[in-house]
Amino acid sequence: MCASPLRLLRAGPPPPRVAILSDALFFTRAVPIAPGSSAPEVVGQVELAVEALAPFPLAQLYYGYFWSPGSERALVYASYRRRFTAEQTAAWSGVEWVLPAFATLLGAEMAPATTVLLATDLTLTAIHWAGGPVPTVVLTRLLPPEVTAEARLALRDELLRAVGESRTIVDLTEPPLPQPARTDREVVFASGEFRSRLPLSALTTLDVRDRGDLAAARRARARDVFLWRILMGSAAACALLLLCELALAGGGLWQKARLLKVNAQSPVVGRIMQEQELANRITELSTRRLLPLEMISIVASKKPPAIQFLRATTSGLVTLNVDAQTNNAAEIGTFKTALEALPECERVEVHLQGSRDSLTPFTLTVTFRPTALKPMAPPPAS
């Protein structure tokens, strides 16, 4: 159970799914292409040529072509659609490319005057390159059943004569098969030692299927690749998250060590803080004295008669908070002004707390100048 997926992964990527059609089903021609034509212009020229060559309209043909940029000819091939059964065409929906057998060999780099002979059980095809990347002639002959070696040889010689003078002849006895893909940009076909590399741009024109179906297949492919990229992105994100988890785990250990240090130092620091508090309190007790009655006396000395003190509390050494009330709110301002005029007072703040039953409660916060406060004289001994 476990070994099977591993073996699958070790086996490497599978070859692309290609439907290779019999050469005998197609007629082929090399048609001239206007010099300097672009790829879209070549499409128009090829379609015109196929329409001119074929007895059927384009809509009733499966056709494709091979053209190399800069080349002044294209190899076109076509077949009447009814030569293919519904079962055959239905099987094409599951494959990536559909092309005749000879088309798989067009990606090879061939010297001028080279002929490749592709033999299958049923056909013998000659592909002749006079010069340039586009073949000049492709001829296919059907082999009779139970053909003898002599008859096969005679057919071969006839094909070689028909294609023209050949300086190099390559005999292929194995059917060309797609090789495991290393990249999406090309498909490699191999027949024995012979290799043909067809780039994606060439494959799209070699495919004989309906152009609308091809466009839909390309869109589906692009969508699938997009999903694959999302999946890969997710996998990369998972790897990154795993790294972050590891970093967090490492950071947790570091943080734990720091917390141990904090906890170890806490009692010592606590003692130092207590010592600091003690030092402050001893300093305050021994050098700075709270003089609450003196502060109250100073504030009371300016109190208008209508103001009644309710509560006085100290805050720190030099601040007195007085809760008071009055039935004459105007006197609060007078009182504040009078206090501010005192040399002992540094700051006076009044917080009004609304008004109830003609009484106005308020809080007075008086901050004294530390050096201005003088201890009151002790009462004379009685």
Place this chain on the structure above:
Amino acid sequence: MIRTLRALFLARLFREKLLLTGLAVICVLVWFSSLAGQGARFVHNVYVTTAALRDQTLWLANRAAIDTAAQTAASRLEASRTIDSIHLLSEVQAMATEAGLRNVNIGDTQDVSNGQFAVHTLMLTATKTDWATITAFYVALRQRSPYIGIEQFGLLADKGNPSLLNANLRISSVEIVRN
């Protein structure tokens, strides 16, 4: 291997590809959400611990200075005249009685000590008294300064009889622990 996996993925049905991709994206989102929470907590903890360590370093660096400050503060006091918690309570009680304070309530003493010095604190509440009595008690306390001091003072008019006063005092004493 990636090419193999890619080919296997692309060979699946569209709904299978969609399901696999969706599951992968959901996994990433859930994981990220969890990790983000952990990360935020970690960063907060690191920040808090860093601040604590910085504070501790500061305190430890100032240890000698604080010790010196405490020694200096204590050196202003005469060890034999410093007052422990028992004497603080008894002296304050005596001064209150002498000043004529009635309705006096004295709370428990609280002690803070570092082994060498101690500060003892008590809360005193006197109700229904008058200004002159409070002044007498205050003057008496002040005469024991700096060994006894007032740290906080509050005075409020009595609700039943506004001519009388209620006083709250926090009184402290310093003790130099004799070895």
